[in-house]
Amino acid sequence: MKAGKYIPVALLALVLIGIQQLTQMTGTVYYLTQMTMTAYYALLVIGLCLVMGYAGQISLGHAGFFAIGGYTSAVLTTYNLTPLLEKGNVLISFMQASGVLVTRQSLYGQTLLSVHPWPACIVALILATAIAFLIGIPVLKLKGHYLAMATLGFGIIIYRVALASEIFGQADGISAVPGFVLLPDLIVSGDFNNRVQNYYIACSTLIIGFLLLQNLIDSRVGRALRAIHGSEEAANAMGVNTTRYKLYTFVLSAVFAALAGILLTHYNGGIGPSEAGIMKSVRYVAIVAIGGMANLWGALTMAAILNFLSLRGMFGSYDDAVFGSILIIIMLFAPNGLLRLPIWQFFKKSPAGK
Amino acid sequence: MTSQLFFQYLVAGITYGSIYAIVAIGFNIIYNTTGIINFAQGEFVMLGGMLAISLHSMLPLPLAIGLAVLITMLIGALIEIIFIRWLKSPSILRMIIITIGISILIREAALHVWGEGVRSLPYFNGNEITTIQLWGTNISPQVLWVISVCSIIVLLLSIFFKYTSLGQEMRACAANRLAATLCGISTKNMVTFSFMLSAGIGALAGCVVSPITYTQYDSGTGLAIKGFTVAVLGGLGNSMAAVAAGILLGIIEAFSVSVVPLAFQDAISIALLLLILFIRPHGLFGSKEAAGLKDF
Numbered sequence: 149m150k151a152g153k154y155i156p157v158a159l160l161a162l163v164l165i166g167i168q169q170l171t172q173m174t175g176t177v178y179y180l181t182q183m184t185m186t187a188y189y190a191l192l193v194i195g196l197c198l199v200m201g202y203a204g205q206i207s208l209g210h211a212g213f214f215a216i217g218g219y220t221s222a223v224l225t226t227y228n229l230t231p232l233l234e235k236g237n238v239l240i241s242f243m244q245a246s247g248v249l250v251t252r253q254s255l256y257g258q259t260l261l262s263v264h265p266w267p268a269c270i271v272a273l274i275l276a277t278a279i280a281f282l283i284g285i286p287v288l289k290l291k292g293h294y295l296a297m298a299t300l301g302f303g304i305i306i307y308r309v310a311l312a313s314e315i316f317g318q319a320d321g322i323s324a325v326p327g328f329v330l331l332p333d334l335i336v337s338g339d340f341n342n343r344v345q346n347y348y349i350a351c352s353t354l355i356i357g358f359l360l361l362q363n364l365i366d367s368r369v370g371r372a373l374r375a376i377h378g379s380e381e382a383a384n385a386m387g388v389n390t391t392r393y394k395l396y397t398f399v400l401s402a403v404f405a406a407l408a409g410i411l412l413t414h415y416n417g418g419i420g421p422s423e424a425g426i427m428k429s430v431r432y433v434a435i436v437a438i439g440g441m442a443n444l445w446g447a448l449t450m451a452a453i454l455n456f457l458s459l460r461g462m463f464g465s466y467d468d469a470v471f472g473s474i475l476i477i478i479m480l481f482a483p484n485g486l487l488r489l490p491i492w493q494f495f496k497k498s499p500a501g502k
Numbered sequence: 503m504t505s506q507l508f509f510q511y512l513v514a515g516i517t518y519g520s521i522y523a524i525v526a527i528g529f530n531i532i533y534n535t536t537g538i539i540n541f542a543q544g545e546f547v548m549l550g551g552m553l554a555i556s557l558h559s560m561l562p563l564p565l566a567i568g569l570a571v572l573i574t575m576l577i578g579a580l581i582e583i584i585f586i587r588w589l590k591s592p593s594i595l596r597m598i599i600i601t602i603g604i605s606i607l608i609r610e611a612a613l614h615v616w617g618e619g620v621r622s623l624p625y626f627n628g629n630e631i632t633t634i635q636l637w638g639t640n641i642s643p644q645v646l647w648v649i650s651v652c653s654i655i656v657l658l659l660s661i662f663f664k665y666t667s668l669g670q671e672m673r674a675c676a677a678n679r680l681a682a683t684l685c686g687i688s689t690k691n692m693v694t695f696s697f698m699l700s701a702g703i704g705a706l707a708g709c710v711v712s713p714i715t716y717t718q719y720d721s722g723t724g725l726a727i728k729g730f731t732v733a734v735l736g737g738l739g740n741s742m743a744a745v746a747a748g749i750l751l752g753i754i755e756a757f758s759v760s761v762v763p764l765a766f767q768d769a770i771s772i773a774l775l776l777l778i779l780f781i782r783p784h785g786l787f788g789s790k791e792a793a794g795l796k797d798f
Contacts, residue, residue, distance in 0.1 A: 206595055208602075286780040292594040293539040297730055298779050301772040304727065308772075312765030426723065430602055437599055465614075472606030479600045480585065483592075 153366070156445070157359060164351045168344060180347045181338075182459040187350035188412040190451035191357050193435050194444055195404025198361055200433065201442035202370065203397045204377035205288060206296050208429045209303035210405050213276050215310055215424035217406025218413035220272035222322040223315060224263040225414075233261060252326060265328040269410050276406030280399040288394045300426065307424040321420030328414035336414045346415060353411065354448075357404060361444055364400075373397060377442070427468050434475040440484055509639045511756045517645045517714065519752020520652035521547075524707040525729025526736065526744035527659065528700035534676035534739050535689075535696040538597045542581070542605035543704060544726025545612075550574045550705025551717035552612060555621045563626065571705045577608075578701025582694045605722065612719040623712040644713050651710045655703050656745055672696060676739075724768060731775035737785030747786060 171177050196210050233240045243249050250264045287298045310316045327337025335342055364370055375383035376390050384390050413419040435454055439446030463470040525543055532540045553570035585600055626647050633640035663669040674682040675692040683689050732751050736743030758770050
């Protein structure tokens with residue numbers, strides 16, 4: 149049984165490889181671009197699934213964490229530090245001496261000095277973790293409507309700050325973000341020649357994240373979380389430190405969101421304020437709800453299907469309306485997710501049961 | 503700051519504050535009868551404004567506004583009947599997600615009907631540059647319209663809840679649902695009615711404020727979150743405290759403009775919301791004991 153749970157993941161990996169081979173054969177490699185983006189969004193969604201489904205805490209601010217990751221990394225890797233260095237800023241010279249900075253040529257042949265993506269990524273993750281802690285401690289004391297509004301408020305603040313700040317490019321966002329050189333030959337970027345490579349980078353990140361969460365849910369922590377979801381008071385009485393578990397899952401999911409933001413920003417070569425918008429957060433919540441809340445596989449499947457269709461432009465200008473309708477219909481008729489409708493019970497019913 | 507400028511900010515604050523108060527009262531009416539926070543509350547304000555603007559191209563202004571309010575009330579009732587009435591004791595998480603879904607649908611429908619453009623009703627008296635001299639400052643007559651209409655709404659609502667039998671039935675429903683049912687009050691109809699009522703006052707507020715703030719398909723979201731801030735500030739469910747809290751928030755926002763850039767104005771009121779939620783979730787005027795009994 150122990151190894152049994154890895155079989156579906158192995159199958160998933162095979163399917164993902166199969167998809168890549170299929171696009172190669174049919175000459176539709178361009179699908180991989182959207183699939184790569186889908187994989188990063190799915191990374192965020194499975195993180196949110198942990199918070200919503202297993203810990204039972206709604207978060208309408210996860211696009212905020214995505215944006216914190218993406219924007220921090222984008223600013224650090226594009227902000228030109230040359231003028232500061234020339235002014236003799238000690239910190240900048242120290243950073244250059246320790247190899248944290250890189251130089252590259254801009255489109256106009258100007259030499260740019262900025263932070264290397266690796267340290268930028270680490271700073272972004274630390275920042276997201278710190279903010280998740282700071283926000284999480286007071287927010288997670290709230291319940292129901294208050295929790296929903298507080299996380300929504302947090303998301304709006306991030307959106308407003310991104311939209312109003314000069315350093316975040318205001319409504320234009322940040323563009324010309326360089327590729328993320330993971331290893332000398334492994335670069336996260338939107339370069340057409342790197343398409344297949346990037347597809348695999350995204351898929352491996354997603355699978356690693358998925359395995360991590362799956363093991364977490366099967367562990368003591370997962371059981372504690374389910375107890376919290378069932379009844380917080382009862383869990384508390386059983387000696388589960390509910391506050392701490394809720395906070396840690398919240399922070400972990402924020403890190404997932406930030407990582408997705410960082411990688412997707414480098415892949416797209418930019419980020420805009422719409423990534424921090426409320427509709428994005430609502431969309432992630434919708435996907436988790438459709439997947440069946442406490443169901444990692446459901447969240448993963450739905451994130452893959454819906455994000456891919458949306459990115460391919462299948463819903464046209466009705467994109468948000470489609471997500472809104474799905475949200476209502478699922479919550480009205482199948483609050484436990486599509487995969488738990490009574491219809492499936494009908495097929496599964498064994499005669500030995502009753 | 504000169505006294506004239508101070509007064510100008512104050513009037514602006516009260517104007518916006520009274521709109522926030524109306525949205526907050528809308529939240530409270532529905533919250534009291536159902537225990538639901540209707541995330542689509544701001545959309546009623548937007549719908550009222552938009553419908554009145556469209557109807558005004560055919561009808562005189564008072565008629566257009568009246569009709570817009572009626573249509574919005576009807577939409578409010580329909581929403582309740584279609585999405586909420588038949589659910590058996592739904593969880594709060596489920597209700598939050600459903601009302602968010604409804605707000606998205608209304609917004610998207612508005613986007614497809616009216617487009618992305620910014621619209622507005624004409625000024626009720628005069629035009630943008632008409633002003634009235636009041637205590638040495640220039641005030642647009644529309645500001646007086648907003649403040650007086652909002653005061654009348656509050657006054658009529660308190661009379662309605664206190665003296666009419668329907669209002670009393672709604673209050674009974676808010677106090678104890680089971681007991682109200684046992685007394686022969688149809689709680690389901692009361693819920694429908696509370697949706698109509700809060701849609702109606704939201705729409706009316708949306709009409710009077712439209713000449714000043716303009717109406718856009720997505721102007722509801724910001725109003726909803728500020729209305730909620732005000733509702734929480736006053737103590738959820740307490741409509742009279744919401745008026746005081748609304749004006750307080752409006753004034754804080756108006757004066758914050760002199761300190762931080764306008765673009766951050768929304769961030770300030772939301773930061774205030776977070777602060778209130780963390781420090782005094784039972785509101786400035788609410789009592790902690792009463793809040794402990796409620797189910798958020």
